[in-house]
Amino acid sequence: MIDNWHDAIVDLAYLATAIMFIIGLKYLSTPKLARRGNQLATVGMIVAVLATLVSRELRVTENGQSETSWTNIGLILLALAVGALLSVVAAQRVKMTAMPQMVAIFCGVGGATVALTSVAEFMHKEDLGRGMIVLTLLGAVIGSIAFTGSMVAFGKLQELISGRPVTFPNQTMANGILFGGIAALGAAVVLLQDGSTAKLFVWILFIAALIFGAAIVLPIGGADMPVVIAILNSLTGVAAALAGLIMDNMAMVIAGALVGASGAYLTLLMAKAMNRSVTNILFGAFGGGGETASGGAGGEQKPVKEASVDDAAVALAYATNVIVVPGYGLAVAQAQHAVRELADELEERGVNVKYAIHPVAGRMPGHMNVLLAEANVPYEQLYDMEQINDEFAQADVALVIGANDVTNPAARTDKTSPIFGMPILNVDQARQIYVLKRSMKSGFAGIENELFHDQKTSMVFGDAKATLSAMVSAVKEN
Amino acid sequence: MDETTLLIIYIFVVAIFLGVELIGRVPSTLHTPLMSGTNAIHGIVVLGGMIVLGQADTWWLQVMGFLAVALGAANAFGGFAVTDRMLEMFNRKPGAGR
Numbered sequence: 001m002i003d004n005w006h007d008a009i010v011d012l013a014y015l016a017t018a019i020m021f022i023i024g025l026k027y028l029s030t031p032k033l034a035r036r037g038n039q040l041a042t043v044g045m046i047v048a049v050l051a052t053l054v055s056r057e058l059r060v061t062e063n064g065q066s067e068t069s070w071t072n073i074g075l076i077l078l079a080l081a082v083g084a085l086l087s088v089v090a091a092q093r094v095k096m097t098a099m100p101q102m103v104a105i106f107c108g109v110g111g112a113t114v115a116l117t118s119v120a121e122f123m124h125k126e127d128l129g130r131g132m133i134v135l136t137l138l139g140a141v142i143g144s145i146a147f148t149g150s151m152v153a154f155g156k157l158q159e160l161i162s163g164r165p166v167t168f169p170n171q172t173m174a175n176g177i178l179f180g181g182i183a184a185l186g187a188a189v190v191l192l193q194d195g196s197t198a199k200l201f202v203w204i205l206f207i208a209a210l211i212f213g214a215a216i217v218l219p220i221g222g223a224d225m226p227v228v229i230a231i232l233n234s235l236t237g238v239a240a241a242l243a244g245l246i247m248d249n250m251a252m253v254i255a256g257a258l259v260g261a262s263g264a265y266l267t268l269l270m271a272k273a274m275n276r277s278v279t280n281i282l283f284g285a286f287g288g289g290g291e292t293a294s295g296g297a298g299g300e301q302k303p304v305k306e307a308s309v310d311d312a313a314v315a316l317a318y319a320t321n322v323i324v325v326p327g328y329g330l331a332v333a334q335a336q337h338a339v340r341e342l343a344d345e346l347e348e349r350g351v352n353v354k355y356a357i358h359p360v361a362g363r364m365p366g367h368m369n370v371l372l373a374e375a376n377v378p379y380e381q382l383y384d385m386e387q388i389n390d391e392f393a394q395a396d397v398a399l400v401i402g403a404n405d406v407t408n409p410a411a412r413t414d415k416t417s418p419i420f421g422m423p424i425l426n427v428d429q430a431r432q433i434y435v436l437k438r439s440m441k442s443g444f445a446g447i448e449n450e451l452f453h454d455q456k457t458s459m460v461f462g463d464a465k466a467t468l469s470a471m472v473s474a475v476k477e478n
Numbered sequence: 479m480d481e482t483t484l485l486i487i488y489i490f491v492v493a494i495f496l497g498v499e500l501i502g503r504v505p506s507t508l509h510t511p512l513m514s515g516t517n518a519i520h521g522i523v524v525l526g527g528m529i530v531l532g533q534a535d536t537w538w539l540q541v542m543g544f545l546a547v548a549l550g551a552a553n554a555f556g557g558f559a560v561t562d563r564m565l566e567m568f569n570r571k572p573g574a575g576r
Contacts, residue, residue, distance in 0.1 A: 021519055022496065028515045029504035035565035038515050042558040045521065049554075052525045058532025069532070075540060076531050079547035080524070087556025091563065102560050103514045110520050110553035116546040117526035120539055124530070131483075226513075233517050240523045241493075245486055247529055253486055254493045255522035261497025262516050266509065273506060357507075365509035373567040384506070 006056055013051035014251035020044030021255050025262060048251045049080065057247075096374045097331050100226060100364045104154040107233050111146025114139050114239040115206065121246055122202050128246075130190055135242045137186045140202070141209040142239035146232045148213035153229050156222045157363065163222025171219060178212050216282070223328075224281045226364040227270050231278070234263025273359040275411075275422030302448075304440065307458035309467060312399075312434045313474030316346055319396035319432075323388065324355045325425055326372065329402015329437060330464055331362050336375040338468035339401060343377070345475050355381050356388045356425050358406040389426045398430035400451075402437065402464050408449045417447060433457040436464050511568075514561040521554025 020040050027037025052058070058073065059066040087106070094102045118139035122128065128136065155161035168174075185205045192198040220228055237259025244252025271278050316322055324343065330336060343353045355372065362368035372382060383391075392398060400407055407427040410417040427433060433456050440452070440459075451457060460467055504512055527550045531543025 017522075022500065025497070025500045025516070025519070028512050029501040029508060031505065031508060031568065034508060034511060034515075034568065035562065038511070038518075038558060038561045038565055041515065041519055042555075042562075045518075045554050045558065048522060048525060049528070049551075052528050057529045060533055060535050062535065069534075072532050072534055072540065072543075075544055076528050076547055079527075079531065079544045080551045083524075083548035083551030084555040087552035088559045091556045091559035094560065096564075096567075099510065099514075099560070099564065103510075103517055103557075106514075106521075106553050106557045106560070107517050109549040110517070110523055110557075113521075113523040113527050113546045113550035113553060116542050116549070117523060117530050120530040120534075120542045120546070121526075124533065124535075124539060230513055233513060233520070236523075237516070237520045240520045240526075241490055243523060243526045245483070245490065247526055248482060248486065249525055249529070250486070250489065252522050252525055253490050255519050257490050257493035258497040258500070259516045259520040261494040262501045263497075263513075265498045265501060266504075266513055266516070269504070269506075270509060359506035359509075364513070366507050366512075367510050369507045370510055370564050370567060 004056075010051045010055040011250060013047055014249070014254075017044040017048040017051070017251045018254040020047070021258060025258060051251075052249075057249075095334075096371055097334055097363075098158075099367065099370065100229070101154050101157045103233075103364075104150045104157060104225070104229050107229055107236060108147045108150030108154065111143045111150060111232065111236045111239065113143070114236060114243050115141075115143030115147060115209075117243050118143060118239075118246070119202060119206050121243075123199060126194065128194075130193065132246055133190050133193065134186075135246050137189060137202070137205065139239045139242040139246065140206055141182060141186070142235050142242070144206060144209035145213035145216070146236040146239065148210045149217040149232050150229065152214050152217040153225045153232070156217075157225050159222075161218075165221050166218040171215075175212070175215050178208060178215060182208050182212060220281065224276070226367075227267060227274070227276070227278070227281050230263060230267040230270055231282075234260050234267060237261075237263050270360070270365050273365055273423075275419060302453045304452050305455075305458045307434065307460050309460060309470045310474050311458065312460050313471045314478060315397050315432055315434065316342075316351065316399065316471070317349060317475045317478045319346075319351055321352045321391075321395045322346060322354070322397045322399060323392060323395045323427075323430065324353060325398060325400045325403050325407060325427055326355060326357070326368055327361050327401060327403020327406060328363060329404075331367065331371055331402070333402065333438075333464035335401065335465035335468050336371045336377075338465050338472070340372075340375045340377050342468050342472050342475065343381070345472055349475070353381060354383055354388060354391070356383055356385065356392075356427075358385050358403070358425055359423075361403060361406060385423060385425055392426040392429040395430040396432060398427045398433045400427060400433065400435040400437075401468070404437075404449055405447070407451050408447070410447065410450055419447065427451060428454060428456075431456065434460055436460050436462070436467050438463065507568075511561050511564045514557060514564065518554055518557025518561060521550055521552075521557055524550025524554055526550070 024041030241256025527546030
């Protein structure tokens with residue numbers, strides 16, 4: 001049954017990796033065990049790399065003789081060291097607010113790896129069957145799309161590329177033609193099987209897929225990037241599994257399938273929290289219709305009440321219960337530390353401060369929790385939407401910092417609103433509402449927020465960080 | 479299609495179901511770290527790059543392999559490192575570092 005012990009040991013090591021990934025994933029979805037789960041998965045990865053390093057796969061075949069090329073082994077070690085070292089340093093240095101960009105980059109380079117591996121396999125192997133060719137091409141195409149797609153997502157999150165949907169006339173048709181071309185080239189390669197024409201076609205296919213990846217992400221709005229990355233993440237998993245199928249590598253098949261499935265599921269969860277369907281996000285959403293959305297709001301200017309920093313500080317200082325609603329704007333202004341300072345100051349005066357965290361607050365679902373944890377906001381002050389929504393009615397002041405759509409009552413009342421049905425925080429039930437915002441610009445849904453025109457609402461315009469710091473001093477004086 | 483391939487497809491399909499089951503009811507707090515963690519796990523493709531580079535018999539296959547391994551390693555180990563940093567902040571004792 002076991003022909004070769006060397007191979008068997010490598011395969012058993014892969015099995016150990018698979019088990020560590022499975023337990024790691026399970027732990028990652030439980031708050032208490034998450035960190036251990038991640039560490040377990042890291043160990044699994046190291047085991048898999050070591051197993052591959054000593055496996056008989058890493059041999060050059062020449063005239064029917066296979067031999068270890070020490071040059072190649074040296075190159076592998078060098079590449080591993082360079083890749084791991086640079087990325088770990090980057091991971092340590094990146095600011096917590098830039099986390100989504102970092103994840104986008106790591107997702108993209110993974111896609112690039114699959115694409116390079118698949119193309120190289122096609123060029124290298126002589127007698128791939130037609131079935132295997134299909135899988136190889138799929139791996140190359142999906143990997144390429146994940147690579148350039150993630151890079152565009154990175155560009156949008158980093159604001160190197162406009163976060164607004166990039167559109168041009170006949171875009172859908174152009175993308176359709178590109179996709180058709182990729183499919184046709186792929187079919188031709190499968191028919192030809194090998195030879196120099198097939199190889200040339202694979203190179204063209206590779207480049208076309210790279211362009212296609214960028215082309216499909218460009219028209220998607222910046223705020224939807226987390227969901228886009230989640231999709232690309234899942235796709236890269238699938239592509240990794242396909243590459244594993246071609247190379248008979250069990251570790252790649254299992255890990256890829258796990259990521260493909262959990263990533264897809266996670267995508268749905270995220271989309272649900274934003275009340276968006278995945279198709280809506282991918283193909284011409286209301287992100288694309290900036291004009292349709294602003295149509296209703298742009299016409300007339302409804303009045304808003306403006307308050308000074310001191311007004312807000314006094315209201316906060318003499319309140320009993322305050323609920324802070326942090327949002328995307330807080331992340332952008334990097335004001336998480338300033339908000340903690342304010343909360344500390346209020347607590348010292350006996351004010352009861354709580355934070356209401358909407359599931360999609362921040363730049364990514366769960367991002368706000370990370371940011372506030374970084375600022376050492378105590379756990380017990382963070383409340384999920386379901387936990388805290390009934391308490392807004394008892395709150396003397398709700399302090400909204402850079403959050404918009406997640407507080408918009410239109411989600412409850414206005415059937416025509418694009419965000420109708422999205423679960424929101426009941427900020428409008430608080431006795432008094434202060435909204436810290438840079439301007440009256442609408443949120444990513446591109447719609448007017450009635451909350452800002454509420455009788456109980458006062459707007460404090462300016463940079464969140466500067467405003468909060470000024471509020472801290474103002475509270476101290478009172 | 480030979481027996482091995484069929485077996486691998488079997489495992490592939492089972493692993494897909496497992497993947498969905500595993501993260502069933504994950505709280506939204508953990509969405510970002512979970513995404514980042516699964517992202518690191520697909521860094522397993524580094525193995526594919528290693529095999530390509532190990533078998534490379536031309537200079538351009540060596541170049542492609544080298545790139546694949548370096549990028550794959552970045553995906554895997556950078557991904558795990560960044561996830562660990564996020565989760566470390568969650569695990570910190572409340573009020574610590576004040």
